[in-house]
Amino acid sequence: MSASPRASSPASSNGSEPVGAAFILKKAVLSALVALGLFSLMVGVRTEAGQSGQLEYWTRFGELASLVGAVFIGSIVVELLRMWLGPRGGLGSFVPSSVQNGMSVAGRYLAPALLIFTFLVPVIFYNQRYILDLGILVLTYVMLGWGLNVVVGLAGLLDLGYVAFYAVGAYSYGLLSTTFGLSFWICLPLAGILAAFWGVLLGFPVLRLRGDYLAIVTLAFGEIIRLVLINWQDVTGGPNGISGIPRPSLFGIPLTPGEGGLASMLGIPFSPTHRIVFLFYLILALALLTNWVTIRLRRLPIGRAWEALREDEVACRALGINITTTKLTAFATGAMFGGFAGAFFATRQGFISPESFTFQESALVLAIVVLGGMGSQLGVALAALAMIGGFELFRSLEVYRMLVFGLAMVLIMIWRPRGIVGHRAPTVFLEKSKSISSDLVKEGHG
Amino acid sequence: MSSAPILALENLTMRFGGIIAVNALSFTAQRKQITALIGPNGAGKTTVFNCITGFYKPTSGVIRLTHDDGAQFEMQKLKDYNISKQAKVARTFQNIRLFPGMTALENLMVAQHNALMKASGLTFLGLLGVPSWRSAEQSAIDNAVFWLKRVGLLDRADDAAGNFAYGDQRRLEIARAMCTGPALLCLDEPAAGLNARESGALSELLLSIRSDHDTSILLIEHDMSVVMEISDRVVVMDYGVKIAEGTPREIRDDPKVIAAYLGTDEEEAAAVMEAEA
Incomplete structure (x- = not known):
């Protein structure tokens, strides 16, 4: 044959x-x-x-x-x-198998190439503020996608309220820095811990729910956090938000003009681009930390338990895995990364208000995870680039932007129903790591 | 070594609404023996299994498990995951429940979750990659390899479990249960859907698990050739109650068992009554 x-x-x-x-x-x-x-x-x-x-x-x-x-x-x-x-x-047959094979070969070198390129972006585009800002935005969503990937992609828990943890992180840094004058580097872990704490707090009552019910409750949680932020005027400033949030410093050295700033210490002329470049590398480092931790966690018993939970919850119980704590750790880990990203968002903007933390954001991050291929780190990064970068790319189309964008998403989901990178890589192997077809991998029941 | 039976059920009753699935059932499973639980469809065997392994909380009664060192567990009081974690009871399922999207090796690694969690310092030491974690991980892999070899699936260690043939999945599920290091292994119809050669291999595997690995086995099985060949004791259930208990030979000749399986007409039933009286 x-x-x-x-x-x-x-x-x-x-x-x-x-x-x-x-x-x-x-x-x-x-x-x-x-x-x-x-x-x-x-x-x-x-x-x-x-x-x-x-x-x-x-x-x-x-x-x-x-x-x-x-x-x-x-x-x-x-x-x-x-x-x-x-x-x-279907649309899959528009791509011949030879091209698909070529793509899988290219895929092996794609991740390192992408990483090197990302490192070089501030060098190549030093004078193009727009591209640097866009890069920071894309990386923020890459980080959020990787954070949510732990919850949705690995543990198979559908979380529609991820933005709540982003908000907790942002407000943690905003409030701690403006009220107590704590520096960014002290607030960053605090923001992560607080977000993880809220993740556990949310997790306890809702994790006995499954599937659609879990999705609805997490959606409600996201809205509750936003409404609290709007209405608790004394603390959060209500709809006016928090302004004058301190900018980050390079381990105590401010990136400001004049005496004591980084530029004068290095003896180079001050430029506002320095801060943008610094922010770029900061979010890149945070995103890579998220990625590194997630990859490590997948190879640890807790990560394997998350994936096993997604595959078959009943079998997990029979193997002595405590389902509640396993789900809670997934929620807390995802929330912690959301909190880090939130703290970064606050320090980049210098101003936060509840408007930045609407359901739209949760939906966007979830779309990134689903489009990228649930559980795949590279897929999520590509999807974030496509979603955020692509959205900017279509800016010239004005009113048709949403239409073209929606069409592109529909086409991708027809072509690759399980996301850009649909297959799963094993966490441990004896002889050879064989990627597992998406047909076998379960999506989880919540 | 404790002299008490590994598992003792005392007046176990499980009621679902108005239906009494298991009614005041008492039996024991002896240490280092294979005990078979048989009975016609709907007799309540799987319900008993689900009570023992914590998936159901029995309405009343006591399920007592005694380890070799004398440690006792009343399993109706344990949380479901502690039945595997503390009481060391592993089980397989009537409809196989592997993790289809994970490789055979990964399936066996998940089974060693609790030991590995401890070795990884609740993840934190593992995240840093300390040497003690690495060696613990390696010994877990060695254990998995041992069991893969034991069930003859070593060459397929890196394949997704969902791709395995039916008989291979059954054996992988037994290997996964054994990776938890159980004191009692509960098998729910392990020979279902296997051909004669495969069920022969299964019998050998179970006998060697009993003799080489100090594991007691409780199994539900419909395949009488397997039951008669490997069981040390057989417990027969029908309509939620125990109707007979004994060695395979005794059970084979027990008129009540024959009646339960084959049904009786009035004359035969009368004859059975007379013979008993």
Whole structure:
């Protein structure tokens, strides 16, 4: 059997079901009718408020006709493509297997190449503030993605309120530094510990819930934290937030102009870019710490227990694994990294308010984890780059930005339903590390 | 070494609403022996297993486990994970429950979780990679390799468990249970779905686990050839109560057991009654 499956598939599809011109036309007409129904009111009739507030409307049958025509022709094209590419084609078959093999080879060198490039970004783009800021933003989300990956990807617990821990971290640093004048480097671990503490506090009551119920409760927790931040005016400043949060120092040396600043100590002229570069390397170091700890944890019994929990909770109980504490440690670890990222966010912005910690952020970080491939460190980093960087890339498209972005996400999920990096790498091996197909890896039940 | 039986059930009763699945069941499993629990479908065997291994809390009764050193555990009072962790009872499942997305080796490493957690200093020492953790990890891998070799799956150590054939999955699950270092191994229908050759190999494996590894075994099984070949004692259940107990030979000739399995017509039943009277 040397024939490729693709060569035989059109024949089988023709044999098994009648795919003729009539079938395609029928489908296209049906799609066109649906389009007509949808667009006749959305596009066909244009309404506006007139000058004295009265309703003005006019018809646009030309545009309507062209839209319906486009759907009709598009539907025929899609059907023809489907015929050529075989019955089960999907979008995966647009990528030939040779290219996919090449991609897996490239994947081995991708992570180191990406890392080296990231280190060089401040050198290459020293004068482009926009790119440096974007890099910092992307790295912040890479870190958040890696943090949430512990909870969602490894332990299989669907957490829709991750932003709560980000907020706890940010407010911890904001309040500790403005009230007690503590430095960033003291506050950073404190922010992580406090976030982990809140993670455990949330975990205790909710971890007996599973699946959808857990997701809803964590969602509510995220909202509760935000509402507390808005309404507890005496402490958090309410909607006004906290301003004047101290900028980070290089182990006590401030990055300011004039005497005692880093620039004058090194004898170089001061530039505001120094701080941006410093922030870039700071978040890079924090993200790499997250990555390193996660990779180490996966190879330790606790990390294996997280993955086992995702695979089969009942079997874990039979093997003497305490499910409650195992889930709590996953929650606390993820929350701690969220707290670190939050502290960084606060020191970068210098100002925080509850507006920065909406559900939108939780959803974005979760999308990064799911898109990247749950459990994969490289996948999450790529997804963060694609989501945050890609969103910036489409800025020129203005109002269509969300549309194009949404379409891109849908296409990726059709092409790779288990994320960019779908397979799982074993944590321990005797002879050879064989990556495990995503079909076998469970997603967890919450 | 303690002289008490490894496992003693006293008046175990499990009620689900109005249904009495197990009714005042008492039996013992002797140390270093293979005890089989048999009975027709729906007799309550798996319910007994779930009570012993902590998945159900019995309505009443006592499940007492005695280790070789005399340490006693009343298992109806233990938390589910402590039944494996402290009382050293391991089990397999009627419908196999491996971790399909993890390799065979990883499956066996997860089974050694509690020992490894301790060795890794609750993760903190392991995170730093201290030498004592490294050696503990290596000995855990050696233990896993030993059991993989024992069940004949060493060459597939790095393959995902979900890819294994049915019989291999059954043996891997037994190896995983043995990696917890159990005093009592509970097997729920280990021979189900195996062919004659595979069930022969299974019998050998179980006999060697009993004799070489100081492990007592309690098993539920429908395959009578396996039960008769390897069990030291057999307990027969029907409708939630014990109807017979004895050596395989005694059980084979017990009219009540035959009646429970094959059913009786009125005459035979009367004959059984008479014979008993």
